[in-house]
Amino acid sequence: MVHALVAEVARRAEARVLFIKGPALVLQGLRDPRDSVDVDVLVDPQRQDELLAGLADVGWEAQGPFDTPSVMARHSVTLRHPVWACELDVHHYFPGFLAAPEHVFEILAARNCSVEIAGRTLPCPDPVAHAALFALHCLRDSREPGHQAQLEQLVARVQAKWTSVDFADLVDLSRDTGAEMTLLPFFEALGIEPVANPPTRPGFDEWRLRSQTETAASLNWLVELQRTPWRARAGVLRKAVWPTDAEMTRHMPYTEGDPRLMRRERWRRLKRGLKNLPRAVAEVRDPGPHE
């Protein structure tokens, strides 16, 4: 239902959108049916502000502020509504497509097709592009067992249905969207020939660091420290080690108004971070398995 609502808001805001993942993926036969918690939409990056403003007008509130570091730039805004029991993720680009977001959106929009959701005909990427996008979603956290299983399922579904034309189309799409390297594990799993001599793409190092590592939080803070000028590092370190009451409340709302619980959670968080630190350091030096 929220899909239809977003489509209507987007129409009024003159913002082109594509519905991604969730029921669209299921209807295209690329994923098993399951209860979707979130609604995901990819918006023309040049009209994201207009879409967000339109959604705000009908009660959708952006969650944040996002003050924790991340290896890769933020790719979406999460919205909540007091009436609707789901989150809405508005993506202005999709991680792993390393070409310019506007360019990628144009390519995906040009290949769009539609699905029937809530009695409405709604736009989504065509099956080849949607499979590439979902593979990137799985590969972004490729060390997580859940995502590994989803990728295996996607590979099996694609192999059962696609023709050589589709596989060639997938490789072409990866070239057009800057996903030649990020989709490499997907190509390998499908047993297809990847793009020969792909160019070096800005953002690939961050992708590799994010997709092939496990210690997300500690790693994010380490990378943030590296990126921060010396003079500002003390502030980042303080936030990483001992967040303020306001920061704790934002990230662990259940600790609000309970100083003892907040202190205990701070210590737990710090212990967890220190335990993961050696592995995070190793991952920064060399992304990949660190058993």
Added chain:
Amino acid sequence: MSDPDRRLRRAHDLAYVESDDRMVVLRLADLSAPPLVLNGAAKLIFEHLDGTRVLQDLVVDIARAVDESEVTIAQDVARTVAELIDLGLVT
């Protein structure tokens, strides 16, 4: 509902999701309004509003579906249809 020959159809600007016992309907013309939940007779009637039936056809089909006489349900169906029209769900 003054015109008995009016063919009843769902409004074109609706989104709806159906489950076994209810139908949740959203009017896209008014996105600030919460979705409406139709169940029981209202859901059944809404399902039959495909633009092919006038009110009397609807009474006949609903009577058959719920195994009641047309006389018994006619008033309820007419009242429910009028409410659905007032809610902007039926044209």
